[in-house]
Amino acid sequence: VPMTLADMIPVPDLGPKKIKLFWQTLGITTLAGLQEAARAGQLRALPGMGEKSEAKILAGIESLSRRTGRTPLEKAWPFAEEQLALLRGVKGVVAAEVAGSLRRMRETLGDVDILVAATLPELVMAAFTTQGAVARVLGGGPIKSSVEFTNGMRAQVWVHPPEKFGTALQYATGSKDHNVRMRELALKQGLSLSEHALTPVDGGAEILCATEEEVYARLGIPWVAPELREDRGEMAAALAGTLPRLVTVNDLHADLHMHSTWSDGKATILEMAQAARARGLRVIAITDHSHSLGIVQGMKPEDLAARQMEIDAAQAEMGDSLRILSGVEVEIKADGTLDYPDEVLAGLDVVIASLHVSLRQPREQITERLLNAIRNPHVDIIGHPTGRQIPDRDPADLDMDAVLAAAKESGVALEINANPRRLDLNDVYARRAKELGIPLTINTDAHAPDQLALLHFGVAVARRAWVEAGEVVNAWDSEKLLGWLKAR
Template structure:
């Protein structure tokens, strides 16, 4: 199966290589197409393979030329023009551009000047002090490359949650239709909704191992069978590995708890069990209080739970702990004392406060975005296109004059729809924490989202001071994607999340969970630290087209990983309460 993520990845690579080759205009078109393909709600590859090329006409930014390339890729597994470009520029572009400050143009220059093709080449050149000799580079850039090589290697082995979870949903749908499958669920980091995953883990409860495994490895979507045996099998779907494990139904709950993890959660839980004369493993919960020390074995003792996951926790006198919390960050203690949070759900979200339109770098009109928000049943909706400033790609930011013009357009849309439409802007937090908006613009707006887009290599102390300064600005309502990271691409700012949370609580500024699956910024542990300080949180999609309003799914689960309750999240509040919060 050729996934949307895989097709989008080819056009991202296309754009990077074209940019590395100093080609203008085309890269932006390919990036826009890649974003829209990634976000498209139906599997494009399957539809094209079935002869339905009309599906491509539904995708904004995909014209005849790009459509023909998609069809070529689905049918042959290659795009001839991309292969030619790869031969011309044999650069591991995705790996190299994961280094903060090394974009496609830089990668192209380093290839032409030093012959750098891989991360190993880049590391060797940096260690030999060759990079600083290239015009436009210097010792600081070279040092930054040395410091970020390991990060680039590590993230290159993981996939975005937004790539892996849709595949996991497809796997579950396939397995649930098999007669021999009694129960099935995803496990591992994908069930804990971590922002990146190594593979997709799936668990099945069945009395017919052989039939389930045979059906799984012969699933139409499988591209390659890696291995299979009587209890487990591994395949590759597109670029992602999927691991299936089968267990007897009466041990399904124990196996689900065990294989969901995290390792740290399981270790702490097992020790908690031992202190109470119990033993936990993938086969069940066993009372071993009456056993002699010499008796060993996985199923030794009086089995008291294992069929359900709830039962595994109940056997220890604990309530079920949601998977998102299982990171050994105090969840077991909270369960013991009855203090687990009542976590945010998707139904709690009443609106989105950070989205984009064609006025800056979005793909459609204000009206189209508002209509999509209305269809989702939202009570309110915020347009926050980019203001001009450092870090905005392609000079797509709005001037003060253009912002005021857009405010008037938004007011007209607000009057025409039942949903409340807020006029906002995404301002740029510069290296000193300033946002660069005039007083007239601030007065005209309903929402100011302030986000860092440049100078993302500051040390943690400077970054914390910078972000706190922005939070303290009375014009700022939401601190957007605070680290500026792009998952698997750049690490972004490091900062003291507790300090940000404390300042946000004091100044009534919301900290954003940017739900774009390439960001998920803030992340779970940072949200938890901020919520503990009383900071308000905003779950926003940063949507650039109607379909990406669906990114809210990733934002909600990230909020849950941060122990956020509905009251912590400003876009769960009633309209009038939210209006009162906005400065």
């Protein structure tokens, strides 16, 4: 078997069976050969193919070519956490923080940047560069080192004196455009801002800042959360005193999207409930897939009564400590209809409607599918609205202006899916939804108890979108949340 066949696996909507078919029937062994054959129309006549399938494969190959090679947040975050734990344990270390795109919680990043405040930089450099997982040291020095790890990740560490850590962290966090605004503000006050200090332009003594808060305070503005530092109006808001009070993980009392063993989840309803209670949640919704999404063994309407019995038993076990709602993630089918009839949806506490199939339909067609779901009076939430998966699947080609307008009109909530492979809505559309007054909900879409810990990724998206707690339905108190659901 040619090794180059593996290069085709990342192509969306292309599995091992089709790869084998192309190889054995057309002798295609490379990704370039596959693209050439698709452009020549050679795939459509093969068994199980067709013109639409051929077009999907070609679009998938083109999607791969647009990827930047940047690391998804899903991979970078746990890696960075491990590095921070290591460095914070080194003698003489006062503080260690991630910087750059990761601290701003962008969905992808280049290298992982870490800043350390320490009195013994040589110990930090030694601990960082001599780890067993280091494949090679790319560059080293007394206060800065860059390494590549055996998992392909690259990271850089800078060590700064504790008394200069604030300016260093502010500078290294970025973004570049935010830092330009900071330097402009400093100059208006007769100061030059660098990673080392604030320095009077008239040659006076350096002003050292051990914390970021000191940097911003010295310039006369409140501290700006890293997620906002993209030059999208945050400096003007800081100067005007109108920065948002961003939502936090602790603000969220409910998770309205999770799965159990009744579809493709890995845990029982009681196990999910116990894990949610341990994380401080007060309300959860069990939203198993509907049946037409066959790959996940979804639920048929006649299964709901038996599942309700399990919910009731779990509720009795949990008592007043946690409310368990009965819900569904109903499939928006390729023809635009929902998988369950309205009379079934009306009997559920929470209805999430989601796109999973036929995501490469033309814009007008797939947009109309989503609009049909938004306008259904029984749908409470649109789950992961664009259907993307980072980095493997581009978002559906939706007319988001039409989607947002319809959501505003209907009052349906749009989900920020916290799974780091989705982060959908993204920050740009979540901010537009916020500005339009569309309710948002941040859910984990957990398929196992440990995935409830992914919530902070969704909160980060919301924070990048300037979202406050009052704009997130699962940050409302239980009475208000349940009242909203009942009134839908």
